[in-house]
Amino acid sequence: MDKLGQEWVSAAVDGEVEEQVLAELAADTDSHGQWRDYHMIGDAMRGELPKMVDLDLSANIAAAIEAEPTIIAPKRVEPAQTAPARKSAGIIPMFKQFGQYAIAASVALVAVVGVQNYNQTSELDSSPLPVLNTRPLVGSASPVSLQTGPVQKNQSFTNEQVMEQRHRINTYIQDHMLQQRLNNSVNIDDNSDISPIPVNH
Amino acid sequence: MRLIWLALLVLSLPVSAREDMSAKAWLENMSQALRTQEFKMSLIHLQSDHIRPLVYIHGQVEEQEVAFLEHLNGPPKNAVRVGNTVTFIEHDQPAYSVEADRIQGVLPPAFANNISLLEQGYQFVLGGRSRLAGRPSQLVRIIANDDNRYSYQVWLDMDTYLPLRYDMLNLDKQLLEQILVVELIVLEEAPTILHEAYKQQWPPVMPQPKREPGNNWQFSWLPSGFTMILKDSHRLIGSHEAVEYIALSDGLTHISVYVARAPETVLPDELMTRNGLSLATERVGNAEVVAVGKAPVETLSRIAKSITIE
Numbered sequence: 045m046d047k048l049g050q051e052w053v054s055a056a057v058d059g060e061v062e063e064q065v066l067a068e069l070a071a072d073t074d075s076h077g078q079w080r081d082y083h084m085i086g087d088a089m090r091g092e093l094p095k096m097v098d099l100d101l102s103a104n105i106a107a108a109i110e111a112e113p114t115i116i117a118p119k120r121v122e123p124a125q126t127a128p129a130r131k132s133a134g135i136i137p138m139f140k141q142f143g144q145y146a147i148a149a150s151v152a153l154v155a156v157v158g159v160q161n162y163n164q165t166s167e168l169d170s171s172p173l174p175v176l177n178t179r180p181l182v183g184s185a186s187p188v189s190l191q192t193g194p195v196q197k198n199q200s201f202t203n204e205q206v207m208e209q210r211h212r213i214n215t216y217i218q219d220h221m222l223q224q225r226l227n228n229s230v231n232i233d234d235n236s237d238i239s240p241i242p243v244n245h
Numbered sequence: 246m247r248l249i250w251l252a253l254l255v256l257s258l259p260v261s262a263r264e265d266m267s268a269k270a271w272l273e274n275m276s277q278a279l280r281t282q283e284f285k286m287s288l289i290h291l292q293s294d295h296i297r298p299l300v301y302i303h304g305q306v307e308e309q310e311v312a313f314l315e316h317l318n319g320p321p322k323n324a325v326r327v328g329n330t331v332t333f334i335e336h337d338q339p340a341y342s343v344e345a346d347r348i349q350g351v352l353p354p355a356f357a358n359n360i361s362l363l364e365q366g367y368q369f370v371l372g373g374r375s376r377l378a379g380r381p382s383q384l385v386r387i388i389a390n391d392d393n394r395y396s397y398q399v400w401l402d403m404d405t406y407l408p409l410r411y412d413m414l415n416l417d418k419q420l421l422e423q424i425l426v427v428e429l430i431v432l433e434e435a436p437t438i439l440h441e442a443y444k445q446q447w448p449p450v451m452p453q454p455k456r457e458p459g460n461n462w463q464f465s466w467l468p469s470g471f472t473m474i475l476k477d478s479h480r481l482i483g484s485h486e487a488v489e490y491i492a493l494s495d496g497l498t499h500i501s502v503y504v505a506r507a508p509e510t511v512l513p514d515e516l517m518t519r520n521g522l523s524l525a526t527e528r529v530g531n532a533e534v535v536a537v538g539k540a541p542v543e544t545l546s547r548i549a550k551s552i553t554i555e
Contacts, residue, residue, distance in 0.1 A: 208510045213524060215484045220501040220537040222482060225331075225349050227475055227492055 054082050268369035268385050272360045274406035275385075275399070279303070279357040280310065282405055283432040288351070291423040293519035301351050304435030306443040311435065313442055314348050324348045325442045332447040342450045352411055352424065355496045356399070366390055366470030366495040367397075375400065377409040378426045387497070392416055393468035393544040394498045395521060405431055413521060416541055421521035462491050462504070466551040468544060470495040493538075493548070500538030502548060507533040515542045525549050 056066055056079070266274075283304035290297040298317040305311065309328045316322040320336040331349075332342040347354035355363060372384030380402050387397040396418075400410040407429060413422040462476060475492035481503075489504040512526040512535065525545035527534040534552055536545035 205510050209512060212484065212508070212510065212512060213516065215481045215486070216501075216503060216524060216535050216537050217522065218483065219481050219488075219490075219503070220499075223475075223490070223492060223501055224499055225343055225345065 058086075268371045269360060269364075271371070271383060271385050271401055271406065272356075272369060272387075272399075275401050275408055276357050276360055278406040279352070279408075281305070282407060283435055284405070284407060285430040285432060285436070286407070286426050287428040288424055288426045290351075291425065292421075295520075299351065301348075302436060302439060304432060304439045306435050306440055309443065311439040311443050312348055313438060314351060324350075325445075325447065327443055327447065330447065330450055340448055342448050344450050352408060353397075353497050356408065358496075363387065363496040366394060366468070367497070372398065374403075377402075378429050380404065380409065380429065382409050390470070391468060392541065394495065394540050395421065397497065402429065405429070413539070415521065421519075421539075460489055461555045462489065462502075463553050463555055464548065464551050465553055466547060467493065468495070468548075471498075471500070491552075498538060498540050500536055500540055500545065500548065502552065503535045503537070504552070505533050505535070507531050515546060517542050527552075 284302075286301045286303075288299050288301060290299060300313075300315045300317060302313045303310070310326065311328075312326040314324045321334070322336065323334045325332045325334065326345070326348050329344055329346050330342050331345040331347075332340055334340045345354075347357055360369075366389065368388045368390060370386040370388055372386050374381060374383055376382065377400050381404075382400040382402055384398060384400050387399065389396045395416070396414045398412045398414065399408050401407065402409050407426075408424075409426045409429065411424040412420055415421050458477065460476075460478075464473075471493050472495075473491055474494050476490070478487065478489045480487050486505055486508075491502040491504075493500040493502060507528055507530075511528070512524070512533070514526055516524040516526075521539045523538065523540060523542040523545055525536045525542055525548075527536075527546070527549035529552075534549040536549040538545060
């Protein structure tokens with residue numbers, strides 16, 4: 045830094061340069077020491093020196109600022125990142141497994157229903173009235189979900205008997221559905237001659 | 246400004262007329278709308294384990310009612326109605342026609358019929374308003390008079406009176422079945438598909454299977470409003486088992502009663518499916534009485550027990 049430069053810095057300390065020049069000065073790290081020294085000299089001349097002079101305050105502050113993010117950030121971020129990761133590592137696989145079981149179960153259900161439907165159609169095809177598809181257009185006889193009845197008796201049934209029972213239930217339900225289609229045109233008031241006998245209550 | 250007030254007044258007049266309408270009047274308007282209006286509905290049929298999307302188109306061609314119902318998912322399954330003939334077009338068998346005044350399945354045929362027929366078994370109660378398929382709608386509850394049948398509720402479009410939602414509820418007010426309209430398009434005239442359906446040569450109406458007159462069955466008890474609409478003896482499809490058959494109905498609920506020779510494998514006394522369909526069996530000597538229908542299983546059981554022969 046030549047003499048002229050030193051004068052610049054001195055002028056800057058006294059607030060006699062423009063802002064742009066000041067910015068240039070700020071970019072010039074070599075002048076920072078001079079800047080500090082001139083300030084110190086000015087302070088000494090005016091008798092404003094503190095009792096203890098920290099000669100490298102600006103450097104200390106710069107170091108503190110630089111150190112700050114690196115010290116604080118890990119303190120806060122590290123525990124926040126690691127803790128949930130551990131938790132989710134425990135939970136997610138469990139859900140995944142459960143979902144897989146559920147999917148497997150639903151596939152099995154579909155397979156069972158599908159087989160039953162297939163059986164029904166093959167029986168229908170061999171019936172003397174092949175034109176009648178008793179499976180309704182909307183609303184099929186969905187698989188039986190709840191059965192209240194002689195459960196103990198059922199347990200003694202053979203597999204064949206259960207199949208036969210199921211088949212007979214299906215036939216009745218199918219016939220019921222078919223009758224809905226066929227009797228659709230029969231209105232209640234068409235058959236006024238047949239009257240119910242609601243005697244008891 | 247005065248014009249705006251006038252317009253508001255004109256708009257509010259029909260609305261206030263609607264405020265005074267009874268629940269039965271709403272249903273009667275629905276019945277008429279279902280028979281006369283031209284519209285296209287996209288709807289979803291919901292049961293406990295089924296969701297089916299459907300399209301229903303209804304209109305009039307040369308003063309005849311023409312309707313078309315199409316299943317959107319799965320193998321093609323359609324039904325066409327021209328006048329009083331319904332033709333079922335399904336993928337696994339040749340098309341066939343039956344005589345019927347409604348396509349079974351979308352909504353209870355009774356909804357397009359004389360509403361007064363339902364009054365014996367049900368009460369009609371107006372509910373609140375809500376918005377369905379983007380349209381304001383009015384809820385009408387069809388409440389069973391007793392515990393022998395299920396209740397229903399239907400939401401009607403305030404503009405056209407067409408049903409936008411239909412629920413069937415069990416005795417605990419739980420949903421058994423629902424039909425939900427997702428889009429309703431009111432048409433100016435019958436669309437081309439209905440004109441084509443009208444022109445199309447459909448298979449002739451299938452001769453009714455020979456109905457031999459059955460025995461003179463009677464019931465010592467029936468829920469009020471239920472009447473016998475049909476009696477015959479026929480063979481069950483599939484098993485060829487000869488049965489005596491009695492059809493009971495209160496307009497909305499249809500119950501089939503079968504009397505057959507008791508087979509070796511006994512049926513469970515009571516059986517329910519999650520969509521409301523139930524089955525009850527009663528053994529009388531060497532005969533087996535089976536009642537099937539969308540009704541509480543206790544009702545079916547009691548009906549099966551109360552059959553007598555004269």
